[in-house]
Amino acid sequence: MKKAxxxxxxxxxxxxxxxxxxxxxxxxxxxxxSKPVLQEMAKKIIFKLTNVEEFFVEKIVSVDIFRQFxxxxxxxxxxxxxxxxxxxxxxxxxxxxxxDKTYSNEHDQQIERYKRGLQEIYKEKxxxxxxTVYWKTGFYNDWDEVTVADVKITGEDVRDLLADxxxxxxxxxxxxxCLEANLQWxxxxxxxxxxxxxxxxxxxxxxxxxAQYTLLREIFPEKRWDISTGRYEGEYEIYMGSSFGRPWTQxxxxxxxxxxxxxxxxxxxxxxxxxxxxxxFRICEWYYSKEKEKRHRQLYQKLSxxxxxxxxxxxxxxxxRKAVKSNKGGYNEAAFFHYHLDFSDWDNKKNLVINTIREIxxxxxxxxxxxxxxxxxxxxxxxxxx
Numbered sequence: 001m002k003k004a005x006x007x008x009x010x011x012x013x014x015x016x017x018x019x020x021x022x023x024x025x026x027x028x029x030x031x032x033x034s035k036p037v038l039q040e041m042a043k044k045i046i047f048k049l050t051n052v053e054e055f056f057v058e059k060i061v062s063v064d065i066f067r068q069f070x071x072x073x074x075x076x077x078x079x080x081x082x083x084x085x086x087x088x089x090x091x092x093x094x095x096x097x098x099x100d101k102t103y104s105n106e107h108d109q110q111i112e113r114y115k116r117g118l119q120e121i122y123k124e125k126x127x128x129x130x131x132t133v134y135w136k137t138g139f140y141n142d143w144d145e146v147t148v149a150d151v152k153i154t155g156e157d158v159r160d161l162l163a164d165x166x167x168x169x170x171x172x173x174x175x176x177x178c179l180e181a182n183l184q185w186x187x188x189x190x191x192x193x194x195x196x197x198x199x200x201x202x203x204x205x206x207x208x209x210x211a212q213y214t215l216l217r218e219i220f221p222e223k224r225w226d227i228s229t230g231r232y233e234g235e236y237e238i239y240m241g242s243s244f245g246r247p248w249t250q251x252x253x254x255x256x257x258x259x260x261x262x263x264x265x266x267x268x269x270x271x272x273x274x275x276x277x278x279x280x281f282r283i284c285e286w287y288y289s290k291e292k293e294k295r296h297r298q299l300y301q302k303l304s305x306x307x308x309x310x311x312x313x314x315x316x317x318x319x320x321r322k323a324v325k326s327n328k329g330g331y332n333e334a335a336f337f338h339y340h341l342d343f344s345d346w347d348n349k350k351n352l353v354i355n356t357i358r359e360i361x362x363x364x365x366x367x368x369x370x371x372x373x374x375x376x377x378x379x380x381x382x383x384x385x386x
Contacts, residue, residue: 009171010178016102019137020067020085022175023100027088030063041165048161049088049096049133051151064089073120082117094129095122101136105143112148137179139186139210142238145227155183190214193343200276203343209240212249212270219279219354220251220268220361233265246272254365254373266368268361269335279357281307281337281364297328302372304336310363311337318349318356 010018029035030042046060069087073080086098095118099111111132118130134149137158144152159179166173188194189204192211204211216238225236233239233252240249248271255265264285271278283303285296304326311320323339337360342349 008174008177010174016085016100016104017068019102019135020100022171023086023098023135024065024067025171027063027065027086030060035168037168038165041162041168045161046088046090046096048153048157049098049151050090050094050131060090062089062091064092071117071121073117075116075120080113080117080120082114082121084114084118087118093127094131095127096131096133098133098135099149101134101138101144103138105141106134106147109148137182139213141209141213141240142225146237155179155186159183186210193346201272203277205270205277205341205343206272207247209247209249212247213238213240216249216251216268216270219357220253243271253361254368266365268357270341276340276342278338278340280335280339281361282333282335284333286332296332299372300328300334300336301326303368306367306372307336307360307364310360310367314356314359317352320356320360 010022026045027042029038030046033039042063043060046063066084066087066089069082069084071082073082084097085100088096088098090096097111097114097118099106099114111134115130115132119126131151132149133151133153134144134147135153135158136144137155140154159176162172162176162179166176189208189210192203192205192215194204195202200206205215220236220238222236226234228234233255235253235255236251238249238251240247242248248269250267250269252265252267255267256263264283266281266283269280269282271280283300285299304324308321308324308326311324314320318339320339323337325334325336325338327334339357341353
């Protein structure tokens with residue numbers, strides 16, 4: 001007989017709107033003294049959100065909660081749509097803006113725009129403080145790391161906040177169980193080399209960004225990434241996308257921007273093709289004329305030759321010469337290194353693969369910077385004059 005599954009509300013209510021409602025429900029226990037334990041839970045959450053001294057919580061006399069607060073205002077003659085997931089007004093004086101995410105990311109500097117908009121809305125009676133909160137229970141990636149907020153709440157933080165109250169409410173128990181299951185799923189799927197013994201198209205690294213991210217960050221640790229405020233494409237920042245539903249993950253290791261569309265970047269990508277998962281080294285550069293295309297092809301050939309030379313100098317136990325690509329490079333984006341990943345003996349090969357890719361990267365970037373980039377920059381300047 002099939003084992004009965006616990007009928008949990010949050011197994012079905014999985015959207016960010018459902019999480020918005022749960023956050024509001026938790027906070028609103030501050031205004032309901034019928035269950036003192038849950039009222040204490042609300043105070044504990046408010047303390048975490050405001051990130052202020054604990055005595056402040058005892059001085060709270062009012063908490064007003066607005067779900068999906070929406071208002072259009074003008075700031076510096078620009079229209080801003082203030083659309084806050086959860087807005088909390090404490091003592092009619094302090095605002096807490098909660099930007100709530102499950103699996104998506106903040107975009108277009110939402111939090112900063114909402115803060116500026118709220119300042120305009122309350123300009124007749126200014127708030128003493130506006131606290132911004134980035135609440136995300138799903139997997140934290142590099143875009144989340146550079147999101148600017150006064151307080152950041154992770155899935156692990158929420159789990160810790162709720163752990164003492166599971167017996168107080170079936171709603172809390174349902175949410176907690178689903179959150180715990182999601183956190184466990186993340187830990188299992190970070191293991192990019194699993195499941196063992198399955199066809200390559202069933203591997204975590206082929207199907208999930210979290211697996212690709214984990215391997216790419218093992219190859220290029222976060223210490224290589226100069227973390228900045230605000231979201232932008234920087235060196236060794238990992239970002240993700242998909243092609244026809246197939247996930248890919250990549251990191252730029254050398255880039256330069258020029259006015260308009262005159263830019264280029266060198267980057268590593270983890271993806272899959274008909275032969276399985278791979279890691280590739282690529283160039284992306286836009287061009288719009290036959291002359292520029294010709295120069296792009298010449299550049300590609302130089303990059304491919306440089307890669308062949310670097311690989312040739314490495315004591316090669318991975319047969320990497322087959323990974324060097326030397327075609328026409330007649331696309332805005334083209335790979336000059338394409339290595340298929342084999343996890344059948346990963347325990348023994350892992351360190352060799354990771355260290356070899358790092359060695360290739362560091363030698364390539366150094367020589368590109370010294371030998372190829374000066375000439376490349378010169379003709380980019382010529383193009384900008386044309």
